[in-house]
Amino acid sequence: MKDDEEVNKSDLLGILLESNSKEIIKEHGMSNREIVEECNTFYLAGQETTADLMVWTVVMLSRYPEWQTRAREEVFQVFGNRKPDSDGLNRLKTVTIILNEVLRLYPPVLFFNRRVQKDIKMQNLSLPAGVKVTLPILLIHKDRELWGDDATEFKPERFSEGIAKATKGRLSYFPFGWGPRICIGQNFSLMEAKIFLTLLLQRFTFELSPAYAHAPVIFLTLKPMHGAQIITINCSFKCVQAFGISTFIPSGASKYK
Numbered sequence: 058m059k060d061d062e063e064v065n066k067s068d069l070l071g072i073l074l075e076s077n078s079k080e081i082i083k084e085h086g087m088s089n090r091e092i093v094e095e096c097n098t099f100y101l102a103g104q105e106t107t108a109d110l111m112v113w114t115v116v117m118l119s120r121y122p123e124w125q126t127r128a129r130e131e132v133f134q135v136f137g138n139r140k141p142d143s144d145g146l147n148r149l150k151t152v153t154i155i156l157n158e159v160l161r162l163y164p165p166v167l168f169f170n171r172r173v174q175k176d177i178k179m180q181n182l183s184l185p186a187g188v189k190v191t192l193p194i195l196l197i198h199k200d201r202e203l204w205g206d207d208a209t210e211f212k213p214e215r216f217s218e219g220i221a222k223a224t225k226g227r228l229s230y231f232p233f234g235w236g237p238r239i240c241i242g243q244n245f246s247l248m249e250a251k252i253f254l255t256l257l258l259q260r261f262t263f264e265l266s267p268a269y270a271h272a273p274v275i276f277l278t279l280k281p282m283h284g285a286q287i288i289t290i291n292c293s294f295k296c297v298q299a300f301g302i303s304t305f306i307p308s309g310a311s312k313y314k
C-alpha cells in the first residue's frame with residue numbers, strides 16, 4: 058500500500074491495511090506477505106470452521122427431528138417471522154445447547170499443538186522443553202470416562218445447565234481451543250450459526266436425503282466427505298425441493314447435488 062493510497066475501511070482487508078500503515082510509521086508494521094498470511098488465517102480459521110458447524114448442525118437436526126421441532130418452536134417463540142436480532146439470539150437456549158452438542162461431536166478443528174517452553178512436570182508426566190504436545194479435541198470430547206457411557210450420542214440436553222455443569226468443571230470441552238490463544242472468533246461464529254439456523258428453521262423443515270452417506274473426513278477441518286444432501290420442505294408453500302449443503306465434495310464433483 059502506498060502512503061497516499063485510500064483504503065476501503067468497510068472490510069477486513071481495509072481495516073488491516075489502515076491499522077498496519079500506522080504501525081509501519083512506528084516500524085512495527087507487517088510486510089505485504091504477512092498481510093496476505095493474516096487474511097488466509099482469517100479465511101481458513103473463520104470461514105471453513107463456521108461452515109462446518111452449520112453443515113453438521115443441519116445433519117444432526119435432520120437425524121433428530123425432535124430436536125429440529127424443539128429448535129423451530131423456540132425460534133418462532135422468540136422471533137415469530139421477524140428477522141433475528143442480537144437480543145433475541147441471546148435468548149435462544151435450545152439452539153445454543155444444540156450448537157454446543159454439535160461442536161462436541163463434530164468439532165471443526167480436531168486438535169491443536171503446543172511446544173513445551175521449559176521442562177515441566179504434570180502429575181506423573183515429565184515433559185522436557187522442546188517437546189510438541191497435541192491436544193486431541195475430538196478424542197477428549199468423546200471420552201467415556203469424562204462424558205459417561207452416552208459420550209458418543211447426540212444429547213444436547215447434557216448442556217441444559219451450561220458447559221461448566223456438563224463438564225463437571227473439568228477441561229473436557231474446548232472446541233475453540235483454550236488459554237491465551239483461544240479462538241478470537243468464538244462469539245462471532247456462534248452468532249453467525251444462530252442467525253443461519255433461525256432463518257433456516259423459520260422457512261424450512263428438512264431431512265436427510267437417501268443420497269446422504271455419513272462419512273466425516275478431515276480435510277484441514279472436519280467435513281462430510283460426500284457433502285450433505287438434504288431434502289427441504291418449504292414451510293409456507295409445502296413444496297418439496299432437494300439441495301445439497303456441502304462444503305467439501307472430493308474429486309471435483311458438483312458442489313450442489
Ligand code: HEM
Pocket residue numbers: 098099102103104106107110164165166169170231232233234235237238239240241242243245246
Ligand atoms: C465454529 C467456528 C470456529 C471454531 C471451531 C474455531 C476453532 C478455533 C481453535 C480450536 C483455535 C485455537 C487454535 C490453537 O490454539 O492452536 C482457533 C484460533 C483462532 N480462530 Fe477460530 N474457530 C472458529 C471460528 C473462527 C472465526 C469466525 C474466526 C474469525 C472471524 C476465527 C479466527 C481465529 C483466529 C484468528 C485464531 C488464532 C488466535 C490466536 O492464535 O491468538 N475463528 N479457532
